[in-house]
Amino acid sequence: MSTISKENYLKAIYQNLSLGVAATTSKLSNDLEVSNAAISDMAKKLSKEGLISYEKYKGMVLTKEGKKIALDVIRRHRLWEAFLAKVLGIPWGEVHNEAERLEHHSSEELINKIDEYLGYPDFDPHGDPIPRSNGNLPDAPKFIPLTKTKVGTAYKIARVNDKNTDLIRYFTKIGLKINGKLKVVDRLSFDDSLHVEINGRPFTFSEKIAANIFVNEYNPETEK
Amino acid sequence: MSTISKENYLKAIYQNLSLGVAATTSKLSNDLEVSNAAISDMAKKLSKEGLISYEKYKGMVLTKEGKKIALDVIRRHRLWEAFLAKVLGIPWGEVHNEAERLEHHSSEELINKIDEYLGYPDFDPHGDPIPRSNGNLPDAPKFIPLTKTKVGTAYKIARVNDKNTDLIRYFTKIGLKINGKLKVVDRLSFDDSLHVEINGRPFTFSEKIAANIFVNEYNPETEK
DNA sequence: CTATTAATTTAAGCATGCTTAAATTTATGT
């Protein structure tokens, strides 16, 4: 049987794997803020239930069924984020924490109603793609980490990491928003910090901040 | 510390006491669908935490603090019901089950946003009063159970029990709605079944159904 | 290649909130 805890484990495994990061015991221990022993324990259970495949000391991979559950949890999470932001005007930096709890307590019918209400959106307020009810992700260009962009080039801001409320508040403050334009002015090789321009104003991002921002090619034709 | 389970116990105790029903072990066991032993167990814990006062074999009473939590859970429940019905158009018979889960997973900020969005409503879709954020209940005339009404009199439908989806679906089907008019035509002494008129159409309610409907005086002046 | 370090797993234990079965207390009928 699936529980809140198992949903969270599956989601965390999915999110690591989808970023190309191995779902190891220590990585998950860090992500989920529980001990290594707890991860090891749960890995056995999820494996026995056929939701992950797991060999001792080797990390975890989702089975088809495990992936389906993970995507469903993510769907619920992102739809809640979009819904709360749109209807209640909750700031995009704060919807994550609410969604983190609500995602485990909503019927499929409720989630589909929210989806319908929002007009079947493809992305949540942070630019993350929302899995459809059939489990597919909408097509979208692959996100480019701001850390890997070219100096002198303009990009479209496509996604920010949804997990840090304070950082997103700062983004709001400086006018950084999804689908906005960002120009990479310079990158200091000393610390990989970035000089960028947003709405004509200059800002400097540490590498750590830049790692939370993702962009796409900027296409002046399709933008206003 | 308060948990989902404790919130549910406190809510159930409150709801019994507010109907003038003693919060005994067996009553709560029935309401919460757990064993008598579980109730007994929890009674000790809640008592130790100062949320109820409890003497063995004597039933439970909420302390001030326990009542505060109970009212807060009820507030969350009823605001969710109102919100889901209004925004998503979820039928009034179905919002209860969703609210039953969401009530335990919403921050105070979220609940207050919902309250604000709805314009600080006094009643939920079933006619139940919504506790305010300060813990007070809105003033309202006391509900009269349909079972205690006078034959030949017209009443305003004020509240229905929110717990039975099927029954509420039936109410919808026959045009029974909150604030609607209902005339008591006859009561059979044999089984206390009621003949009523709603929108000019006659219906018969068993006593069991009537016990789930509550009314107020009908005032033709204030009604349209 | 081996010693040391890092990562992971196993073992034992704990809190929560249930269960069933047995014991106990309270209520009821005559």
Added chain:
DNA sequence: ACATAAATTTAAGCATGCTTAAATTAATAG
């Protein structure tokens, strides 16, 4: 009043999902 029934509590046990500490396996440096 007193036997019986009903209600309640106690006892023992279980599943979940954690913890810390010890044991084990894998990775890495020299």
